[in-house]
Each structure stands twice: as structure tokens, then as C-alpha cells.
Amino acid sequence: MTSVVEVTCLNRPRTWQWLxxxxxxxxxxxxxxxxxxxxxxxxxxTLPVSSGPKLEKVTVKLKWRHQFQFAGYYAAQKQGYYRDxxxxxxxxxxDLLENNIEQVLKGDAQYGVSDSILLLYQSRxxxxxxxxPIFQHSPQVLFTLxxxxxxxxxxxxxxxxxxxxxxxxxxxxxxxxxxLDVKPVMDRVIIDKSPxxxxxxxxxxxxxxxxxxxxxxxxxxxxxxxxxxxxxGIDLYGDMLFTTRDEVEQHPERVAKMRRAxxxxxxxxxxxxxxxxxxxxxxxxxxxxxxxxxxxxxxxxSVMDLNSVPIGTLNEGRLRYIADLFQKQGLxxxxxxxxxxxxxxxxxxxxxxxxxxxxxxxxxxxxxxVDRAYAPVEFVNEQGQYSGITPEFLDFISQRTGLEFVPSLxxxxxxxxxxxxxxxxxxxxxxxxxxxRKAYMNFTxxxxxxxxxxxxxxxxxxxxxxNQLRSKTIAVVKxxxxxxxxxxxxxxxxxxxxxxxxxxxxxxxxGDVFGYVDNVAVIxxxxxxxxxxxxxxxxxxxxxxxxxxxxxxxxxxxxxIFQKVLQQIPKPRYVEMTNSWLQINYKKEYSWTQLLLILAxxxxxxxxxxxxxxxxxxxxxxxxASNEKLSVLSVTDHLTGIYNRQYLDQVLDAEVERVDRYHxxxxxVMMDLDDFKRVNxxxxxxxxxxxxxxxxxxxxxxxxxxxxxxxxxxxxxxxxCPETDLHQASQLAEKVRAAIETTEFSQDxxxxxxxxxxxxxxxxxxxxxxxxxxxxLYRAKRNGKNQVSASED
Numbered sequence: 001m002t003s004v005v006e007v008t009c010l011n012r013p014r015t016w017q018w019l020x021x022x023x024x025x026x027x028x029x030x031x032x033x034x035x036x037x038x039x040x041x042x043x044x045x046t047l048p049v050s051s052g053p054k055l056e057k058v059t060v061k062l063k064w065r066h067q068f069q070f071a072g073y074y075a076a077q078k079q080g081y082y083r084d085x086x087x088x089x090x091x092x093x094x095d096l097l098e099n100n101i102e103q104v105l106k107g108d109a110q111y112g113v114s115d116s117i118l119l120l121y122q123s124r125x126x127x128x129x130x131x132x133p134i135f136q137h138s139p140q141v142l143f144t145l146x147x148x149x150x151x152x153x154x155x156x157x158x159x160x161x162x163x164x165x166x167x168x169x170x171x172x173x174x175x176x177x178x179x180l181d182v183k184p185v186m187d188r189v190i191i192d193k194s195p196x197x198x199x200x201x202x203x204x205x206x207x208x209x210x211x212x213x214x215x216x217x218x219x220x221x222x223x224x225x226x227x228x229x230x231x232x233g234i235d236l237y238g239d240m241l242f243t244t245r246d247e248v249e250q251h252p253e254r255v256a257k258m259r260r261a262x263x264x265x266x267x268x269x270x271x272x273x274x275x276x277x278x279x280x281x282x283x284x285x286x287x288x289x290x291x292x293x294x295x296x297x298x299x300x301x302s303v304m305d306l307n308s309v310p311i312g313t314l315n316e317g318r319l320r321y322i323a324d325l326f327q328k329q330g331l332x333x334x335x336x337x338x339x340x341x342x343x344x345x346x347x348x349x350x351x352x353x354x355x356x357x358x359x360x361x362x363x364x365x366x367x368x369x370v371d372r373a374y375a376p377v378e379f380v381n382e383q384g385q386y387s388g389i390t391p392e393f394l395d396f397i398s399q400r401t402g403l404e405f406v407p408s409l410x411x412x413x414x415x416x417x418x419x420x421x422x423x424x425x426x427x428x429x430x431x432x433x434x435x436x437r438k439a440y441m442n443f444t445x446x447x448x449x450x451x452x453x454x455x456x457x458x459x460x461x462x463x464x465x466x467n468q469l470r471s472k473t474i475a476v477v478k479x480x481x482x483x484x485x486x487x488x489x490x491x492x493x494x495x496x497x498x499x500x501x502x503x504x505x506x507x508x509x510x511g512d513v514f515g516y517v518d519n520v521a522v523i524x525x526x527x528x529x530x531x532x533x534x535x536x537x538x539x540x541x542x543x544x545x546x547x548x549x550x551x552x553x554x555x556x557x558x559x560x561i562f563q564k565v566l567q568q569i570p571k572p573r574y575v576e577m578t579n580s581w582l583q584i585n586y587k588k589e590y591s592w593t594q595l596l597l598i599l600a601x602x603x604x605x606x607x608x609x610x611x612x613x614x615x616x617x618x619x620x621x622x623x624x625a626s627n628e629k630l631s632v633l634s635v636t637d638h639l640t641g642i643y644n645r646q647y648l649d650q651v652l653d654a655e656v657e658r659v660d661r662y663h664x665x666x667x668x669v670m671m672d673l674d675d676f677k678r679v680n681x682x683x684x685x686x687x688x689x690x691x692x693x694x695x696x697x698x699x700x701x702x703x704x705x706x707x708x709x710x711x712x713x714x715x716x717x718x719x720x721c722p723e724t725d726l727h728q729a730s731q732l733a734e735k736v737r738a739a740i741e742t743t744e745f746s747q748d749x750x751x752x753x754x755x756x757x758x759x760x761x762x763x764x765x766x767x768x769x770x771x772x773x774x775x776x777l778y779r780a781k782r783n784g785k786n787q788v789s790a791s792e793d
Contacts, residue, residue, distance in 0.1 A: 055088035056254060059109035061100035063239060065093045066284040068296040069211065070113065071276045072134065072311075076265025078279060085257035101128070104244060110251075111243050111258060115140075116236040117171050119323050122341045123334040127245035130319075131343045132259050132312035134266060135238025136305040137230055138172045139210040143198060146223035150204055153177065153227050156184040157677055158781075159204035162197060163188055170207050171331070172236045176229035178329040181714050183672075185778045211299040215292050236322055238303055248343055255343060263312045270306060273297040308560055310351065314342060315567050317445045330645055333653065350400050350564060359557040360401060366558070368394070368407040369416040369425035373500035376525045376581040377448065377547060378430045380409050390430040390547075392577035393447060397565045405429075412499070414479050420552070427558070428550040432481035442553055444562045446546035447569075448578070450519035452482060455508055455527070456538040460515075463539030464638065469493050472514035475504035482517050485543045501526050509534055519545035521582060639689055640696040642717075643710030651708045651720055656766045658722070666760040667729035669719035670773040671699075671736060674752045674785040676715040683747055691745050695753075698743050702735050718773075726759040730790045733757050737788055752786035754778075759792075 062070050073091050076082050082089040092109065094100055101121060104112040111131070115138060121128045142161070144150040150159060153176055161184040164170045177184065187203055195213045198206040199222055206213065210226070217224040229236070241262055248255055269276045277293035280286060286293070304311065316338055326332035352360075372380045378390040386407040394405045408416070408425060419425045421440050433443045454463060454474070463469070470492050476483045478497040486495060496513050498504040504516035505523065509532050516523070520537065527535050549566075551559040569577075637644045643651070659666045673695065680688040692715060699717070703709045708720040719736075721729050733755040740753045756776030760769045772792075780789040 055083065055086055057088045057090070058082075058111065058254070058258065059090045059092060060241075061092050061103050061109040061112040062094055063100060063113040063115070066091075066280065066286060067212075067288065068277060068280060068293045068300060069239065071269035071273075071280065071297070071300070072262060072266030073113075074265070074280060074283070075269040075272075075276055076261045078276075079265065079268055081261040081264045081268075082258075085261045087254070087257055087261065089258075089261075101242075104128075104242070110247050110254075111241060113239050114242060115171065115238050115240060116322055118240065118242055119319070119326060119336055119341075120171075120332055122336045122338075123323070123326075123332045125334065129243050129245055129248050129341060129343050130314065131241040131243055131255060132263060133237045133240045133314050134262075134311065135240075135300070135303045136309050136313070137303045138236045138238040139299060139303045140170060140172045140238075141208065141210055141229070142173060142227040143195065143206045143208055143213055143217065144204065144225045144227065145198060145201070146225050148201075148204060151225045151227070153180050153182050153232060156182050156205060156227075159184045160187055160202075161185065162203040162206045164207060165189075172229040172234055173207055175236070175325065175329060175331060176227075176232050176234045178331065178713075179234060179325070180232060183714065183716070185781060186775070188775070209299075210303075211296040214299070215295045218295075219292075234325075237319070243343070245340065256345060259312065259343070259345065266304075266311045270297075270301060270304070270311075273301075308556070310353075313567070315445060315563075316342060317447075317567070330649060333649060350568060352401075352561065352564065356557050356561050360403060360561070363555075363558070364402070365404045365406055367424070367426045368405050369411070369420050369428045370407045370409055371413050371416065371430060372409065372411075373413075373502065374430060374522065375501075375529075376521055377519075384409065388430075389448065389578055389581045393566075393569075394429055396569060396573065396577070397562065400565045400568070401561060403561075413477070417479060420550075423552055423554075426552055426555065430547050431550040432545055432547060433550075434481050434484045436484055437481075437550065440553065441550040442556070442559050444549040444551070444559060445566055446548045447566055448521075448545075448547040450521050450545040450547070452485070452517060452541040452543055452545050453520045453523060453537045454515040454517050454539050454541060455505060455523045455535050456515045457508060457511065458534050458536050460536070460538045466490065466539070466542070469515070475507045475513045475516040477501065477504060477518070480518070481545070482519075482541075485541075486517060489542065502530060505530070505532055505535060517541060519547075525581075637711040640693055640711055642696055642700075643708060645711070645713060648708065648710040648712065648718060648720070651710075652766045652770070655720060655722055656760060656769075659760055660762055663762065665723055665725050666769075667721045667724045667726055668758050668760070668769060668773045669721065669729055669733045669736070670712065670756045670758075670770075670777040671717045671719070671733070671753050672755075672777055672781070673715040673740075674754055674781070676751070679749060679751070683749070687747060687749075691749060691751065694743065694745055695740060695751075698739050699736055702732070702739060704732075716777075726757060726790055726792070729757045729759065730788055733788045733790075737786065741786065754780040754785050755788045756780055757788060757790035 060073065062073070070091065073089075077089060077091070100109075100112045101114055101118070103109055105121075105126060105128070113134075115135075118128050118130055142153070142156075150156065156177070163173070163186045165188045176182075184205065189197070195206050195208060195216050197203055199220070205227070208214075210228075214224075214226070216222075241259070243255060243258075273294065277290055277297060280293060281288075281290060288296075319338060319342070320336075323332060323336045323338075370380065370386060371378055374388070376388050378386070378388040381387040386409060391407075397403065398405060405427075408419070411419060416425065416428065420428055428441065430448075431437065431441075431443070433446075437443075454469075469490060473494045473496055474486065475496045475498050476486055477500060483495070483497065486493060496504075496507065498507065501516070501518055501522050504513075504518070505526050507513045508516045515538070523537065526532070549562055551562065636642065636647070655666050658664065673691070676688065676691070679691055696709075696711075696717075699709065703719065704721075706722050710718055710720075712718045719729075719732070721732065724732075737753050737755055740751065743751075745751065754777055756773045756779065758769050758773035758776060760766070776789040776791055779791060780787045783789070
């Protein structure tokens with residue numbers, strides 16, 4: 001959730017002496033203004049300054065060469081917004097041989113422009129602070145020829161992809177490929193190549209920007225397709241203004257000035273696109289045409305999302321989601337401290353547009369559709385009052401906006417949905433986004449996130465494989481998101497539809513069904529409230545309960561208002577609104593009536609004490625064994641039994657630290673089954689799984705005790721070889737290749753391995769070494785497969 005520190009700003013009283021000086025300066029400024037504005041712009045892209053108050057010099061390292069992508073910064077210069085804030089700003093285009101983020105960290109500039117890659121630097125404990133997102137969505141995409149038929153990322157497996165020389169330049173595309181487990185062959189040529197190579201069919205896909213390469217294809221009449229990561233769930237921030245923690249701590253006023261002037265510049269640039277396009281052409285002498293710059297402007301307008309999001313808006317919850325996504329994919333190693341990594345302006349008052357203010361005046365009362373039995377999220381209590389976590393959030397919104405919320409407390413959930421569809425209810429404040437619901441409501445950001453779990457009776461082993469549910473009956477509340485998700489993900493599972501969580505859990509307790517699926521907060525609340533002590537949580541479902549507010553689609557203004565308020569909830573207030581409902585409260589007073597009832601059968605309790613004590617010890621032994629099993633499962637791949645990606649990342653970090661400290665050696669061997677997709681397509685995934693398992697068994701006999709062998713993903717494996725140089729690792733890789741080549745698989749299948757070897761160089765990042773091994777692997781594939789490549793480039 002958004003964490004905001006609210007600070008009250010005090011206005012300092014102005015003295016007459018100060019005012020007199022200001023008047024004199026204003027007169028002087030008026031006298032020389034005509035001379036000032038007739039002067040040319042200096043070579044470092046800054047406007048010359050009059051002899052007035054001395055301006056603070058600031059340098060910004062742009063993300064790329066001069067183009068409309070940075071029009072807001074040019075406008076802030078051109079219109080004098082930086083100067084008005086007392087700043088003299090130099091805008092430096094990207095040196096393609098330099099990393100502009102590192103340049104800012106080294107102090108070559110105070111500010112820079114980059115994208116969501118900034119989170120990776122923050123995870124490495126680099127003192128990066130995000131000041132303001134300018135592009136709400138990344139314009140980075142893949143282009144393919146329409147004639148090729150490659151119109152989705154799923155068709156990119158083993159296809160040749162022209163990509164950036166550095167992964168940092170193509171993060172949204174890498175995140176999409178990783179999330180979808182798609183493995184193209186990377187040809188790292190972009191920067192010194194052009195999209196003409198796609199037209200010539202030298203590659204199957206080309207990484208680029210919607211604002212640039214798309215114009216090239218349109219201008220030359222080349223039919224093309226766009227593979228946009230945003231369409232596959234990878235919605236990252238694009239260009240963001242950033243700085244360092246030192247700048248924020250030592251020059252907080254300068255950061256505020258820089259942010260204000262930059263946002264003002266972007267507001268001007270997007271309102272005067274033609275003017276700015278002509279200015280950029282004249283000022284920077286671009287090779288691009290006016291038409292190309294205007295095409296770029298229209299694309300940038302769309303990725304800025306100007307119709308619904310104020311420029312510079314940063315959603316901390318969304319940023320956290322992006323960081324979690326990177327972590328899941330292995331792109332991000334450490335944790336991200338967003339409390340330190342986000343600049344928080346002092347003025348955090350709710351900034352509504354005039355249209356939103358007018359809308360609130362016209363719609364002061366909002367009808368709320370309530371789930372009567374969704375405790376502790378929302379419910380109607382014994383006194384007939386609307387209660388739970390969600391009402392706390394609605395109270396906060398009401399305090400900030402003046403809106404009055406009137407809940408409908410008499411309807412059952414199916415009736416609530418019907419009333420909402422008929423616009424007799426305006427908001428469903430505690431819903432999970434599903435495909436079916438998208439058709440008739442819009443959703444805010446999720447303000448509560450819970451895992452979805454399955455509750456069973458005691459004694460059921462941990463459910464690691466959900467195929468175990470196929471022969472079982474699972475209870476779920478009718479028309480809940482869990483109902484839709486279960487029906488979609490597990491169509492073979494028999495469902496018992498119930499009216500509420502209590503009914504579902506009691507069905508489990510009575511043995512009528514095997515389990516009940518809901519979010520962990522709801523299940524925990526009901527087990528405690530109704531004393532269902534024979535129940536346990538036995539597994540986590542492959543989908544989550546991300547609870548948001550659903551708003552009728554003809555009220556986009558209300559959605560925007562909700563979104564702005566949710567983004568400004570201070571962290572302490574958020575904790576206050578949620579913790580009291582999610583913590584277990586114990587009774588602290590004795591009930592004497594209950595005590596007498598306990599004393600009466602005390603002799604009976606003593607008689608069975610030994611029995612229960614023995615049972616408890618047995619349960620503890622089972623729990624210990626179960627925990628040991630879970631510990632093993634957490635670091636191993638469930639199919640092959642070798643180490644998984646999570647554990648491999650830990651080993652890599654530890655080995656690199658050891659090498660850097662003791663100056664020893666370390667090599668990596670990346671290996672990938674050639675043409676494995678053909679096995680799955682021809683014989684099915686069960687045979688494919690058998691092939692993977694047998695390949696692992698074959699390699700295991702060759703792995704040394706000091707090596708770490710694991711599954712990197714899909715059909716790709718890695719060997720981490722301590723105290724091993726490049727030559728030794730290559731010899732080991734050749735043994736693996738030869739062994740797989742002679743292995744006989746079922747169905748008379750014969751397969752080969754391609755392998756890439758790299759030796760770690762002291763001081764480099766572990767990712768650089770992994771990337772080098774990966775490049776060698778795909779070089780082996782390009783050169784004919786079934787071979788080892790150990791190039792050092």
C-alpha cells in the first residue's frame with residue numbers, strides 16, 4: 001500500500017526589506033528581459049542567465065538521444081520554468097557507451113531519466129530515489145513482420161530476437177519472456193543496427209519503442225505486428241526522473257523545485273505538441289522529420305495516460321507489485337526499501353481535478369453493495385452494522401473527499417451483483433478482479449492482498465500438487481472470485497457451492513466435503529470465531545485474493561478519486577486500519593460458569609491426560625518431519641528433485657562473495673536440451689517430464705561433490721563449479737554433452753545438449769557471468785547444437 005509521510009509546511013513571514021529587494025529585482029528583470037530572451041541557448045543546452053540571483057546548476061542525464069521522448073524537460077527550459085525555480089539545468093543526451101544511472105550515482109549528474117530498472121539498483125542497496133514517473137506505461141515492445149505469423153510471445157521459442165547489448169535496456173521484454181517461460185535466441189546487436197534487419201528477415205523479431213520503430217515500418221509500408229508486454233500482464237513504469245539519496249537529504253528544496261518545474265514542463269509540452277516538435281527540430285538538429293516527432297508525441301501521450309493520471313503520479317502499491325514480479329522471476333535479488341527509494345513531496349494534499357471536484361458536488365452520496373458474510377474484510381455484525389476492514393478504508397476516503405457512503409445491508413451476494421449490474425448500486429468496495437467482472441465494472445488498485453488457501457480437516461498432508469484435488473469435492477461460495485478461479489484453473493474438481501464461508505467450513509468439519517477454498521484471512525477468522533478446531537490450512541492455491549474496489553463503468557471520475565485517495569494512505573494509518581482485524585485476540589477474564597463446568601469432569605480429564613500427551617508428542621514428531629519435508633521442498637525442483645532457481649540464486653551469491661574475498665575460481669555451465677519442444681508436441685508433457693528426469697539422473701553421475709546442480713527453468717539447467725577455471729569447466733561440460741548424446745530415452749527418443757561455459761571475473765556482478773554463460777549457450781545452438789561453447793566475449 002501507499003505509504004505517505006504528511007508534513008505541514010509553514011509560511012515564513014516576509015519582511016519589508018525582503019519585499020523592497022524583490023521589487024527592485026523585478027524592475028531590473030523587466031528592463032533587461034528583451035535582451036535576455038533574444039540570447040541563443042548555450043552549447044550545454046542551458047539558457048544563459050541574467051545578472052539577477054545566482055542560479056543553482058543542475059545536470060540531467062537523459063535516457064537516450066534528443067527526441068520528443070524528453071519534450072517536457074525541453075519545455076521547462078524553453079518556458080523558463082527551471083529558471084523561475086532558481087535552477088540552471090543542463091540536459092545531456094545518453095552516451096550509448098555509458099550507463100546513465102551509474103553516472104548519477106558517481107556524481108557526474110544530480111538527476112537522470114530511466115525506467116523500472118531503477119528497482120534493480122535499489123535491490124542492490126544503491127541509493128537511488130525515484131522522484132516522479134513521467135510515463136505510466138513502458139513503450140518498449142517487440143516488432144515482427146506480419147508475414148511471419150509470429151504475432152504472440154509464445155511463438156518466439158527458438159526464434160532469433162534482435163535485442164539490446166545490455167539487459168537493462170530491455171527489462172519489460174525480458175520480464176515478459178521470463179514470466180511466460182519463452183526462450184528466443186538473443187542476437188545482441190541493437191544500438192549499432194536498425195530495424196531494416198527485420199525487413200530483410202535477418203531476425204524474427206526486433207526490440208524497440210512504439211514511438212520510434214513503429215514509425216519506420218509505417219513510413220515504409222511494411223506490415224508489422226506488435227508484441228506488447230503490457231498485453232501479457234507486464235505493465236511497468238516507463239521514463240522516470242530519479243536522483244540519489246544524498247541529493248534528497250542534502251538538497252530537499254532543490255528536488256522539490258526540479259520536480260515541480262519538470263511536471264510543469266511536461267504539462268506545457270503535451271498541450272503544445274506541434275510547437276515543441278518544431279522547437280526540438282530547430283534546437284537539436286535532429287535527423288527525424290517533423291512528422292516522426294508528431295508520431296512520437298501521440299505515442300508518448302498514450303503511455304503517459306494523461307486522461308486519467310496526473311503527470312508525476314507514483315503508485316507505491318504498483319511499484320511494490322513490479323518489485324515482487326521481478327523477484328519472482330529472479331531478475332531482482334535483494335529486497336527493495338520503497339520507504340527510502342521514493343521521493344515524497346511535502347504537499348500531500350489530495351489533488352483533484354476541477355472535473356472531479358464538480359463530480360463530487362453532483363454525486364455526494366454513493367450506494368455501496370455489501371457482502372454480508374465476508375468477515376473480516378466486510379460483513380454485517382450482530383447489531384446489524386456494517387463492519388470489518390473495508391469500512392475503515394471507506395471512512396478514510398470519506399474524510400478526504402466528503403463523499404457519503406450508504407451500504408445496502410439486506411441483500412445476499414448474488415442479489416448485490418444483480419443490483420450493481422442494474423446501476424442500483426454504485427460501488428462494490430471489496431471485490432477481486434476477474435475476467436467476468438471486467439465486463440461490467442472497473443477496479444481500483446488492490447488495497448488488501450491475501451493468499452488463497454484450502455482448509456481441510458486435521459491430519460491431511462500438505463497439498464503440494466493440486467492434482468490431489470481432482471477426486472475430491474471442494475466447497476466454495478457461489479459467485480465469489482474463488483468460484484470462477486477454481487472453475488477456470490481446475491475444471492475437473494467437483495465443487496459444492498455454498499452461501500457463505502461458515503457454511504463451507506462447517507461442511508469440511510462435518511466431513512461432507514474434502515476442503516473449502518477462500519482467502520486466508522476469511523478462513524482464519526471463521527475457524528476462530530466458530531471454534532472449528534478440527535480444521536487446518538493444508539495448501540496455498542495458485543491464485544491470490546487481491547481485494548480492490550469495483551466502480552460502475554460509467555463513473556470513471558469516481559474511480560480516479562478512489563485511486564488518488566488509496567495512493568495517499570499513510571503507512572501507520574494503513575496498519576491501524578488492518579491489524580486490529582487480522583490479529584488474534586485472547587480472552588483475559590475467567591468465566592466462572594465455564595470454570596465450574598471444567599472442574600466437574602476434572603477426574604475424567606486426568607484419566608485421559610496421558611493419552612492426549614502421547615498423541616501430542618506423536619503430532620509434534622509428525623510436524624517436525626513435515627517441516628523438514630517442507631524445508632527440502634522449498635529448495636528443490638518438484639519434478640526432477642534437484643535444486644530450484646531460488647536456491648541456485650543463493651548459492652551463486654555465496655560463491656561470488658567467496659571468490660571476491662579469497663581470490664579463488666568459479667565457473668558456470670549453462671545447459672539446455674536441444675529441440676525439447678518437439679518432444680512435448682509429439683509425445684506429450686508426461687513423456688517430456690520423463691526425459692527431463694532421466695537427463696538429470698544421467699548428469700548426476702558426472703557432477704562432483706563440490707558442484708551445485710539445479711534446474712534454471714524449463715529444460716535449462718546450470719552447474720555451479722567452485723575452484724574451477726574455464727578449461728576445467730569446459731571439460732566437464734563436454735562429458736555431460738557426450739553422456740546425454742548416448743542416453744536412450746523412452747519412445748526411442750534421442751536428444752542432445754547445447755552447453756555454454758563462463759568463468760567468473762572478480763568484481764563483476766553474478767548476472768554478468770550468468771549472461772555470458774547464457775550467450776555461449778545460445779552461440780552453441782546457433783552453431784549447430786550438440787556442442788560446448790566457452791567464448792569469453
